[in-house]
Amino acid sequence: MPPALYLLALAVFAMGTSEFMLAGLVPDIAAELGVEIASTGLLTSAFAIGMVVGAPVMAALARNRPVRASLLGFLAVFLAAHIAGAVTGSFAVLVATRVVAALANAGFLAVALSAATSLVPAGQRGRALAVLLSGTTIATIAGVPGGALLGAVFGWRVTFWAVALVCLPAAVGVLAGFPARRHDPGTPGPDLAAELALLARPRLIAVMLLAALVNAATFGAFTFLAPLVTGRAGLGELWVPVVLVLFGAGSFAGVTVAGRLSDTRPGGVVAVAGPLLCAGWFATAAAAGRPVILLVLVFVQGALSFAVGSTLITRVLYESAGAPAMGGSYATAALNIGAVVGPVVAGVALGSGLGSLGPAVSSGVLVAAALLLAAGCRSVLVGGSRPPVPAVL
Structure with missing residues (x-):
C-alpha cells in the first residue's frame, strides 16, 4: 500500500477521535461553559x-475540483474548526464548530474513499478501504482514551488542539500522494444528475x-457498552x-483481515461472519453477568462488526463505480446513517x-434484519465482477 494512503488514514484517525472524544470530555465542557450536562x-x-x-452535499460541491485541492480544503476547515473550538468561551460557538467540523469530515471522507482507490491497482479496493478505515478503529483504541487522558490532565481544550495538530502530517500525505492538477474550464466535470441517478439502482x-x-448495530452497542460493563457485569x-x-482492537483486527477478502470474497465474509455477529x-x-466471557465477546464483536461493515462499505464503492465524484459520499452516508440511527434504537432499548x-x-x-435482506439479494455480494477504478484524479 502506498505511504500516502496511510497518511490519509492518519487524517481519518484524527476525525474519528474528534467524533468520539466528547464522551470523556462532557463533564469538563459543561462545567467550564456553564451549561447542563x-x-x-x-x-x-x-x-x-x-x-x-455533509457527505453528499460536500461531495457534490467538490466534484469539479481536483482531489488534492478538495482534500486539503476539507482538512484546513476541519483544523480551523478545532482551533476555534479550543479557544471559544461560548457553548453556541462550540456547537457551531462541531457542525462545521462534521461537514469537513464528511467531505474529506467522501472524497478520500474514492481517491484511495486510485492509489492502488484494480482489485485492491477493499484493502485500500481497510487501511483508510483503520484510522477509525485506531481512534477507538488510542485516540479516544488518549483524548480523555489529555482532557483529564490538561483540560478539554488541549484535546481539541491535539486533534488539529494531527491534521498537519495528513496534509503532507495529500500533497505527496496526489499531483496538483488544475481543472480545465473547458472540460466538464462529472455529470451530477447521472451520478445521482445511480441511487435509483x-x-x-x-x-x-x-x-x-450493520453499522447501526455496531455504533448502537458501542455507544452503550459502559452501562453494560458497570451495570450487569458489575x-x-x-x-x-x-x-x-x-472493542477497538477487535475492530482493527477485523477490518485488516476483511480488507484482504472483501474484493474477491465479499459474499463469503458476510455469509460466515454475519451470522456469527448476530x-x-x-x-x-x-x-x-460473566465478566471474563463478556470481555472476550467484546473483542470478538469488534472484529466481526468491522469485518462485515467494511466489506459492505466496499461493496457500496463497487456498486457506485459509475459515480466517480459521488460514490464515496454514498458509502459515507451509509456508514453515518448507521452511526445516527444505531444509538437512537439502542437508547430506546436501554429504556425498555x-x-x-x-x-x-x-x-x-x-x-438479523440485515441477514434477511442479504439472503434476498445475494447477487450484490458477489465479488466476481469488478468495475474499473474511478479516475478521480
Whole structure:
C-alpha cells in the first residue's frame, strides 16, 4: 500500500477521535461553559447530523475540483474548526464548530474513499478501504482514551488542539500522494444528475441499506457498552476504557483481515461472519453477568462488526463505480446513517425492560434484519465482477 494512503488514514484517525472524544470530555465542557450536562448532547447530535448531511452535499460541491485541492480544503476547515473550538468561551460557538467540523469530515471522507482507490491497482479496493478505515478503529483504541487522558490532565481544550495538530502530517500525505492538477474550464466535470441517478439502482440501494443496518448495530452497542460493563457485569468504571480499547482492537483486527477478502470474497465474509455477529450480540446480552466471557465477546464483536461493515462499505464503492465524484459520499452516508440511527434504537432499548442488555439485543435484531435482506439479494455480494477504478484524479 502506498505511504500516502496511510497518511490519509492518519487524517481519518484524527476525525474519528474528534467524533468520539466528547464522551470523556462532557463533564469538563459543561462545567467550564456553564451549561447542563444534558445540553452537551447537542455537541454529539450536531456532529452526527453534519456527517449525514455533509457527505453528499460536500461531495457534490467538490466534484469539479481536483482531489488534492478538495482534500486539503476539507482538512484546513476541519483544523480551523478545532482551533476555534479550543479557544471559544461560548457553548453556541462550540456547537457551531462541531457542525462545521462534521461537514469537513464528511467531505474529506467522501472524497478520500474514492481517491484511495486510485492509489492502488484494480482489485485492491477493499484493502485500500481497510487501511483508510483503520484510522477509525485506531481512534477507538488510542485516540479516544488518549483524548480523555489529555482532557483529564490538561483540560478539554488541549484535546481539541491535539486533534488539529494531527491534521498537519495528513496534509503532507495529500500533497505527496496526489499531483496538483488544475481543472480545465473547458472540460466538464462529472455529470451530477447521472451520478445521482445511480441511487435509483436497486443493487446500490440494497447494499447501502445492508451497510447502514450493520453499522447501526455496531455504533448502537458501542455507544452503550459502559452501562453494560458497570451495570450487569458489575465492573468498576475504570474497566470502561479497557472494554472500549478491546472493542477497538477487535475492530482493527477485523477490518485488516476483511480488507484482504472483501474484493474477491465479499459474499463469503458476510455469509460466515454475519451470522456469527448476530449470534454474538445475543450472546453478549446473555453472558453480560460473566465478566471474563463478556470481555472476550467484546473483542470478538469488534472484529466481526468491522469485518462485515467494511466489506459492505466496499461493496457500496463497487456498486457506485459509475459515480466517480459521488460514490464515496454514498458509502459515507451509509456508514453515518448507521452511526445516527444505531444509538437512537439502542437508547430506546436501554429504556425498555431489558435495561442495560437492551442495546446488545437491539444490535442482534438489526444484524438479523440485515441477514434477511442479504439472503434476498445475494447477487450484490458477489465479488466476481469488478468495475474499473474511478479516475478521480
